[in-house]
Amino acid sequence: MSRASPFIRTVIDNSKKTAWAKRFLNIGDYELKFIHLIRDPRALVRRWLMNNDTPEKRRKKRFQLARNNLFLSPWILSGSDEEVFVYKWLVDNRRITRFFENNRLDFRIVTYRDIAVDTNMHIEKIVHWMGYEFEPDQVNYWNYKHHGSRKKDYDFAGKDGTRVFDLRWKSYLSTEAQLSITENKCVKRYLDELNLCIKNDGLHICKAIISIIGFFLLREDT
Numbered sequence: 001m002s003r004a005s006p007f008i009r010t011v012i013d014n015s016k017k018t019a020w021a022k023r024f025l026n027i028g029d030y031e032l033k034f035i036h037l038i039r040d041p042r043a044l045v046r047r048w049l050m051n052n053d054t055p056e057k058r059r060k061k062r063f064q065l066a067r068n069n070l071f072l073s074p075w076i077l078s079g080s081d082e083e084v085f086v087y088k089w090l091v092d093n094r095r096i097t098r099f100f101e102n103n104r105l106d107f108r109i110v111t112y113r114d115i116a117v118d119t120n121m122h123i124e125k126i127v128h129w130m131g132y133e134f135e136p137d138q139v140n141y142w143n144y145k146h147h148g149s150r151k152k153d154y155d156f157a158g159k160d161g162t163r164v165f166d167l168r169w170k171s172y173l174s175t176e177a178q179l180s181i182t183e184n185k186c187v188k189r190y191l192d193e194l195n196l197c198i199k200n201d202g203l204h205i206c207k208a209i210i211s212i213i214g215f216f217l218l219r220e221d222t
Contacts, residue, residue, distance in 0.1 A: 016092075018099040025103060033130055034107040036096055037115070038194075040202045041089040042181050046169040048085040058084070065091070072186075082177040083184070090186055097194070109194055113202030116165045167201065 011030065015021060024032065052058045062084045066073040069091055076087050100107045108129060114122045124134040137143075169178075181187065182198050191198060197206045 016096075018095055021099065031131075032105060034100060034105050035126065036093075036100065036107055036109045037112065038093060038109060038196070038203060039112045040169070040198070041086050041187060042169040042173060042178060043112070043166065043202075044089050045082050045085040045177075045181060046172045048088065049081060049172075061085075061088070075186075080177070080180060082173065083180055086181045086184055086187060090184075090190060094190060097190075109196070109205075111196065111203040111205070113165070113204065117201075165201070 011024075011027075013021070013024065021034070024030075048061075049058075052061055058081050062076060062081075065084060065088055066076040069076065069087070072087055072091070076084055079087070099105075108126065110122060110126065119139055120136065123139055127134045127138065173181075187198075191203070195206045197204045
């Protein structure tokens, strides 16, 4: 995509592939903004385990991931199936982070938990950051003419029709499997870099840095 129609003021693409996103880096005078929508690794490990539901499929994914990431290959080849897919989560998300940093792009990190639990607040922040006014109807975009689909697998309705935050990984993954993910040193290091904390209900923006800074400012003033 070398250029866009002069009549188009806003272009939104929801690709998760950095190779595709690179095509938009030189499309004229558009102001580019990127969102890293990051999902709890436990939720994606569950999904990938379900998608690769035979030993043959999981073995193929293990060797493919190890071959493409030699530095991590000792842990990938020797780890459990859950650990294999948490490394896939790590590799995929680190690729996105490097893409933003290497190209010095304007981006925001948003977690699926934030969007699902505090939808209006976070959508409003994103819309304002993009330079637009927030309208509550934007949250229920599927009720209006649009391109794309609503992924109900991640945001499904309860019996009374209310929105339910998807935490099905809790019943799918064993306690040991969950710990192998949350205590993974590489995962913890990466989340620290993003100032994210992994808690019982998903990924949160950490508040510790702000609190510590505030404490020292208070001590200095006194």
